[in-house]
Amino acid sequence: MRLVVDLNRCQGYAQCAFLAPDVFAMHGDESLLYNPDADEAQREYVERAVAACPVQAILVDQVETPAGAAAGAATSAQEAPRER
């Protein structure tokens, strides 16, 4: 699953690193490093992190995207249930 953290917004509160330690990790006191292509098995933890982030800085795919990051042709995917 794809994700991105808006690091302008992120305050380094580390809730995500606590809830999904295989995806998010603090690096030093306030820097966050994350895996932008987390294993599907992490979804439940990542979703908890998304919900817990106090500044809502974590964005995960709202639509299904093709596995792997190649792909040129139409990325037809289901409509997102809701923006943000």
Add this chain to the structure above:
Amino acid sequence: MSVDGFLQRLRSEGRIVVVGASLAGLRAAETLRAEGFTGTLTLIGDEPYEPYDRPPLSKQVLLGRASAEHTALPRRRAIDAEWRLGVPATGLDMAAKRVRLADGDEVPYDRLLIATGVRARPWPNEAEAGLDGVFVLRTRDDAVALQRRLAEEPRRVFVIGAGFTGSEIASACHERGLPVTVAERGDAPLVGALGGVVGRVAAELQREHGVDLRTGVMVTRLEGDSAGRVRAAHLSDGSEVEADVVVVSLGATRNTEWLAGSGLGAGPRGIACDAGCRAFDIRGIVTDDIFVAGDVARSPHPLFGYQFLSLEHWGNAVSQAEIAAHNMLSDSVDRRPHMWVPAFWSSQFGVSIKSVGVPSMGTEILIAQGALAERRFTGVYGYQGRVIGAVTFDQTRWLEFYQHLIETTAPFPPPFPTVDRRSDGQRPLPADFPDPSVPTHGPTVTLSGYSPADRRITFTPGRH
């Protein structure tokens, strides 16, 4: 034909073309659909990949914690677009409203968004730049190649330029246990973006982590061996550094060449647009069907005297793309201005560095919280008696407060005694930015004056 009728048709069956399929292009496309655009949407990108995120390329990816092939951006919604990937746009015919592609195709549009961003400035000597082991870092392909070479444990990595990207690369090398030398023409790392006072802290940070930092020097020559592999760099102070990997980190060049002769106000400093993201033509007249967003744009900002700002900032690309997309579909009274306050982050040597506003406009700096010596502080920049920017080292939580002061043009130095002002912060110091007439590669915000059309460009009418 009423304007309303036109907009209605545009929204339902118009043709919108986005050139540049990266962060700004993708977020604009999503916004267009979110605002109800049901016409044809075409995304043209010269890279063969769907939109991916660049900031991880110099951070997680070089640290080996993520793969360069897997930083594709998550989608906020389906965009139902026609993708033309792996093919550059090569020309624009403003009168016929068509974008020309390298494969000979022409794509007609009713509204065009240009989001072609920037590219890494290569090492100026072509033969030397072509040596095996010489890299730049801007794209996914660059990152794959560099990451692979770092994994082979080179004896020494040589980084040219200590702006944010160069410093992040040095930091990653250090963490991987690779000996690294950094050469910087200025007096300190990050000096172009944050000034000398903060630059000195960045220099100490590098040296403490074992980086062989050489400041005030220029690289005069890269030397290859008989097999065409880089083996050493020669510096202006006469010294020589042996290295088998060289990363050229000399800032970026705007991708505007494809617009040459189109009549659009596009040049080496970017594409000028108004506060509503509409591009200016070469005569300084604003167009109504061509919009720009992201790193390639330069736009006037009310908080900074309506000077045109060029920002190479992730957050700016997102925000400007959203505004541009909204305005593309809106009547003049419903349009919104792009008033995003510049904000940037970097992560190096375990420190989170963030800035808001335009520090490089500042003439003075006050350390309002923390202390420089602790590498944990908030610096506030002043310009003509007002707060113009702020930077934090591991003090993110203070940034919002200073952003508010910037937005409200609060006086500088801030009148209130701050909670944690130590000896550093008793009085403002000169911010110590390098002479702006000396080109540096460092700043990620460039003030590019007041002229919407780039005067250095000569006007040649587009081919029809």
